Amino acid sequence: MVFITHLLVIKILFYFAIFTAVEFMYIIQISYQIRAMAKEITSRKDNYSQWYNDIVIKAGLADHSAVRGCMVIKPYGYAIWEKIQAQLDRMFKETGHQNAYFPLLIPKSFFSKEASHVEGFAKECAIVTHYRLKNDVNGKGVVVDEEAKLEEELIIRPTSETIIWNTYRTWIQSYRDLPILINQWANVVRWEMRTRLFLRTAEFLWQEGHTAHATKEEAIAETKQMVNVYAKFAQEWMSMPVIIGTKSESERFAGAIDTYCIEALMQDGKALQAGTSHFLGQNFAKAFDVKFSSKEGVLDYVWATSWGVSTRLMGALIMAHSDDNGLVLPPKLAPTQVVFVPIYKTEEELSKISEKVHQLKKSLELKGITTLFDNRDNLKPGFKFAEYELKGFPVRIAIGPKDLEKGTVEIARRDTLEKQFVSQENVADYVEKLLVDIQENLFNKAVNFRTDSTTKVDTYEEFKKVLDGKGGFILAHWDGTRETEEIIKEETKATIRCIPIGGIKEAGNCILTGKPSSQRVVFARAY
RNA sequence: CGGGGUGUAGCGCAGCCCGGUUAGCGCGCUACGUUCGGGACGUAGAGGUCGUGAGUUCGAAUCUCACCACCCCGACCA
Numbered sequence: 001m002v003f004i005t006h007l008l009v010i011k012i013l014f015y016f017a018i019f020t021a022v023e024f025m026y027i028i029q030i031s032y033q034i035r036a037m038a039k040e041i042t043s044r045k046d047n048y049s050q051w052y053n054d055i056v057i058k059a060g061l062a063d064h065s066a067v068r069g070c071m072v073i074k075p076y077g078y079a080i081w082e083k084i085q086a087q088l089d090r091m092f093k094e095t096g097h098q099n100a101y102f103p104l105l106i107p108k109s110f111f112s113k114e115a116s117h118v119e120g121f122a123k124e125c126a127i128v129t130h131y132r133l134k135n136d137v138n139g140k141g142v143v144v145d146e147e148a149k150l151e152e153e154l155i156i157r158p159t160s161e162t163i164i165w166n167t168y169r170t171w172i173q174s175y176r177d178l179p180i181l182i183n184q185w186a187n188v189v190r191w192e193m194r195t196r197l198f199l200r201t202a203e204f205l206w207q208e209g210h211t212a213h214a215t216k217e218e219a220i221a222e223t224k225q226m227v228n229v230y231a232k233f234a235q236e237w238m239s240m241p242v243i244i245g246t247k248s249e250s251e252r253f254a255g256a257i258d259t260y261c262i263e264a265l266m267q268d269g270k271a272l273q274a275g276t277s278h279f280l281g282q283n284f285a286k287a288f289d290v291k292f293s294s295k296e297g298v299l300d301y302v303w304a305t306s307w308g309v310s311t312r313l314m315g316a317l318i319m320a321h322s323d324d325n326g327l328v329l330p331p332k333l334a335p336t337q338v339v340f341v342p343i344y345k346t347e348e349e350l351s352k353i354s355e356k357v358h359q360l361k362k363s364l365e366l367k368g369i370t371t372l373f374d375n376r377d378n379l380k381p382g383f384k385f386a387e388y389e390l391k392g393f394p395v396r397i398a399i400g401p402k403d404l405e406k407g408t409v410e411i412a413r414r415d416t417l418e419k420q421f422v423s424q425e426n427v428a429d430y431v432e433k434l435l436v437d438i439q440e441n442l443f444n445k446a447v448n449f450r451t452d453s454t455t456k457v458d459t460y461e462e463f464k465k466v467l468d469g470k471g472g473f474i475l476a477h478w479d480g481t482r483e484t485e486e487i488i489k490e491e492t493k494a495t496i497r498c499i500p501i502g503g504i505k506e507a508g509n510c511i512l513t514g515k516p517s518s519q520r521v522v523f524a525r526a527y
Numbered sequence: 528c529g530g531g532g533u534g535u536a537g538c539g540c541a542g543c544c545c546g547g548u549u550a551g552c553g554c555g556c557u558a559c560g561u562u563c564g565g566g567a568c569g570u571a572g573a574g575g576u577c578g579u580g581a582g583u584u585c586g587a588a589u590c591u592c593a594c595c596a597c598c599c600c601g602a603c604c605a
Contacts, residue, residue: 049598049599050598050599053598064596064597065596066595066596067596068595068596068597120605121605123603123604124603124604124605159605190604190605192603192604193528193602193603193604194601194602194603194604200604200605247605251605252605253605254605259605261605273605276605310605312605342563343563343564344563345562345563377563379563379566380562380563380565380566380567381563381564381565381566382563382564382565382566382567383565383566383567384565384566385565385566386565386566387566398564398565400563400564401564402564403564410564
């Protein structure tokens with residue numbers, strides 16, 4: 001490839017000198033195609049969803065499995081998820097929560113107890129009906145043993161409110177038992193018609209918090225606290241700006257009084273809900289008869305919340321920052337932050353470089369920076385450069401004979417692809433600052449993109465024009481009714497992503513009906 | 528669930544329409560040698576239930592049917 005590229009460069013110079021500009025353009029184009037092919041990733045411009053799929057698969061994050069709608073999360077993808085988990089878990093513990101585990105299988109009858117909850121999930125449940133297989137009499141492998149039918153079918157949890165509230169009934173008698181602040185890390189199954197790796201799969205991993213409180217105010221405060229935890233995590237760890245808001249009635253969680261959410265904007269101008277926190281009121285307490293006696297000896301139903309984020313965050317992370325060269329990861333969530341690539345001809349050179357790399361590695365590790373020394377001898381440096389760009393390693397350090405002579409290394413950052421020579425003594429300090437800088441730069445870039453992609457509109461015509469043009473978040477007035485939202489959704493496929501919290505109060509008129517409105521809401525087409 | 532497409536070596540594909548030796552090609556892989564500052568090259572080699580199952584036929588990657596999976600578009604959806 002290097003050879004071909006060099007040849008092209010020579011050719012370009014040659015043609016430039018002798019032939020017309022048209023010829024020149026032609027050669028440039030060939031050179032571009034070769035480069036693009038070599039990178040193996042569809043460009044965002046050509047096909048955004050193919051670009052996304054390419055990144056997930058080619059960066060080794062996940063694969064399709066033999067099971068419809070279910071994915072295999074590969075080690076590199078899972079390592080990122082573990083970083084996400086570890087930090088969220090820390091934040092949950094800091095806010096007083098404990099982890100526990102509830103069953104995967106839920107008795108069907110539990111689902112019928114909360115009316116709107118049933119309605120919300122009934123259409124996407126996987127159901128266990130039998131408990132035994134037997135050998136087929138015709139010798140065609142195993143079949144379901146019809147005699148082993150369950151008395152009551154079991155539902156594979158799409159979410160755990162019902163089993164948890166059924167359990168909480170036995171845990172709660174007095175106000176002294178409250179609050180209960182529990183989180184569970186688990187898998188859930190929602191039988192989706194159309195799936196996409198990480199963004200919507202039939203089975204996914206998540207955490208679900210389920211808390212019980214003595215008062216409404218306390219439960220609402222918990223709901224808000226957790227959506228703020230999610231927002232903080234998204235912004236500080238994922239470098240992804242989010243809008244905090246509440247959901248309109250039609251977008252609300254099945255069984256909730258209020259749903260708070262964080263909404264992020266992806267590079268294609270579509271919105272992605274990245275986390276939700278629900279104030280459940282006394283709905284589940286009533287459905288499962290969970291009462292407590294107050295200090296005054298009065299019996300009352302318990303107040304509830306639930307909140308969750310899932311492996312969908314992986315999809316958000318990928319789409320928030322990555323480029324046509326591959327994945328781009330914020331340093332705080334990168335499984336490995338710095339990779340060393342040696343450049344050498346002889347064994348002797350390699351051993352000298354290795355010695356230096358081990359010193360530098362150690363100095364980075366002392367600062368808590370994770371590193372990898374790629375000394376595979378069957379691959380050329382250029383190949384490794386491309387590979388680590390594809391996998392989104394935040395920082396790459398190349399070190400060769402010339403560096404040994406000059407006492408330098410070449411440091412490349414993934415976010416801007418800029419390279420810099422740095423003296424070996426300064427590497428640890430430089431990289432430490434660089435990682436912070438990359439984390440911030442990714443956030444700032446995403447904020448700028450979101451700002452550029454957010455449009456205020458005051459008429460329905462304008463609304464539709466922006467939606468079909470640049471997309472993104474659209475801030476518009478809405479009369480607050482379900483009917484209006486429904487019409488807009490049907491006509492434009494845009495939904496209300498959220499009603500921003502702390503949004504500026506501003507009198508206006510609904511873009512569809514012209515009725516008065518006191519605040520703009522966020523519309524977008526969404527994942 | 529409806530419409531369209533795909534499935535042949537780890538990956539990307541040709542062959543299928545018009546059935547017929549031992550199913551090819553590129554990349555990757557293994558060994559050796561030369562290379563190594565942006566996706567190296569040579570030589571030799573390994574690697575295949577042609578998605579699965581049935582059927583038609585003397586003979587099926589190729590024809591027929593069913594099923595499975597994936598992709599795109601719709602419907603559905605936290």
